[in-house]
Amino acid sequence: MDSHAVATGALYGYRNxxxxxxxxxxxxxxxxxxxxxxxxxxxxxxxxxxxxxxxxPVMSALYLILNFFALGGLYLSLHAQFIAFIQILVYAGAxxxxxxxxxxxxxxxxxxxxxxxxxxxxxxxxxxxFGVLMELIFxxxxxxxxLPPSHFEKATDIGTVENIGMQLFTTFLFPFEVTSVLLLxxxxxxxxxxxxKLN
Amino acid sequence: MELQPYLLLSAITFVIGVVxxxxxxxxxxxxxxxxxxxxxxxxxxxxxxxxxxxxxxxMLVFFAMTVAAAEAAIGLxxxxxxxxxxxxxxxxxxxxxxx
Numbered sequence: 001m002d003s004h005a006v007a008t009g010a011l012y013g014y015r016n017x018x019x020x021x022x023x024x025x026x027x028x029x030x031x032x033x034x035x036x037x038x039x040x041x042x043x044x045x046x047x048x049x050x051x052x053x054x055x056x057p058v059m060s061a062l063y064l065i066l067n068f069f070a071l072g073g074l075y076l077s078l079h080a081q082f083i084a085f086i087q088i089l090v091y092a093g094a095x096x097x098x099x100x101x102x103x104x105x106x107x108x109x110x111x112x113x114x115x116x117x118x119x120x121x122x123x124x125x126x127x128x129x130f131g132v133l134m135e136l137i138f139x140x141x142x143x144x145x146x147l148p149p150s151h152f153e154k155a156t157d158i159g160t161v162e163n164i165g166m167q168l169f170t171t172f173l174f175p176f177e178v179t180s181v182l183l184l185x186x187x188x189x190x191x192x193x194x195x196x197k198l199n
Numbered sequence: 200m201e202l203q204p205y206l207l208l209s210a211i212t213f214v215i216g217v218v219x220x221x222x223x224x225x226x227x228x229x230x231x232x233x234x235x236x237x238x239x240x241x242x243x244x245x246x247x248x249x250x251x252x253x254x255x256x257x258m259l260v261f262f263a264m265t266v267a268a269a270e271a272a273i274g275l276x277x278x279x280x281x282x283x284x285x286x287x288x289x290x291x292x293x294x295x296x297x298x
Contacts, residue, residue: 031200033200034200037200037204037205037208041204041208044208044212045208045211045212045215048212048215048216048235049215051215051219051228051231051232051235052215052216052218052219052222052223052228052232057225057227057228057231060227060228060231061231064231064234064235067212067235067238068238071238071241071242074205074208074242074245075242075245078205078245078246078248078249079249080245080248080249080257080260082257082261083241083245083257083260083261086261086264087241087264090264090268091234091238091264091267094268095234095267095268095271098271098272098275099227099230099231099271099275102227102275102278102279103227105279106227106278106279106282106288108225108288121221122221122222125218125221125222126218126221126222128217128221129214129217129218129221130214132214132217133210133211133214136207136210136213136214137207137210140203140206140207140210141203141207147202147250148251150201150202150250151249151250151251151252152200152249152250154252155249155252158248158249158252158253158254158257159248159249159254159257163254164254164257164258164261167254167258168258168261171258172258172262175262179262179265182265182266182269183265183268183269185269186268186269186270186272186273187272189272189273189276190272190273190275190276191276193273193276193277193279193280194276194279194280196283
């Protein structure tokens with residue numbers, strides 16, 4: 001327990017260590033996790049905006065990778081170490097390599113040919129999205145939902161590889177096995193769909 | 200650190216993904232916006248998991264990532280076969296299923 005408390009709380013150990021010493025930046029009012037949250041959150045939102053607005057699909061893919069790295073950092077600051085590394089490995093590694101590979105393979109060339117024109121549909125879409133955002137902000141910020149007391153400081157070891165693996169092979173064993181069938185179906189489906197001719 | 204900022208960040212990223220899906224015409228960028236929306240939901244799941252002290256949210260994120268990987272492979276295969284048939288990835292030109 002203590003060994004992985006050290007391993008899991010490397011981030012937080014640093015903060016605790018620092019806050020025990022006298023004058024430092026994080027002690028005053030900004031804790032390390034608040035600082036990390038706002039930095040990574042700004043990177044995440046900024047890269048998401050850049051991803052949506054770039055004309056070139058390659059630039060979009062690169063900004064999406066940056067967004068995934070920022071999200072990985074946020075997972076790490078939420079004590080979800082395993083999910084953070086899976087995020088980097090599977091999303092930023094495997095899935096985005098697939099995207100970049102397909103972009104290169106299709107060789108889309110000049111983006112002007114896509115004719116991304118301005119239309120009333122976009123205005124309606126932006127208006128609806130803004131409505132959804134306002135609704136979500138209202139629900140999250142002003143709702144009177146009774147959230148249970150926070151376990152954030154206490155439960156620091158739930159996201160370790162040990163704990164996740166234990167849950168995966170006991171409680172979630174059946175979904176885990178079904179996942180392998182899903183991946184097999186995806187492999188077969190991808191091969192069949194991307195093949196030039198079926199016979 | 201409170202729970203609300205994480206949920207607000209998740210909401211903002213999700214809506215950026217919605218804007219991407221609704222306003223872009225390039226099928227690959229639409230697809231990447233869908234991945235962005237999946238990720239924002241994952242962030243709120245992990246935040247709830249951390250604040251409730253329950254590992255179930257993280258397990259759900261694990262399975263969501265598996266499904267997203269399968270979905271990316273299939274979706275990109277569909278985009279490739281669409282491009283092979285119509286020489287375009289503009290979703291306005293791909294309307295063969297329109298009745």
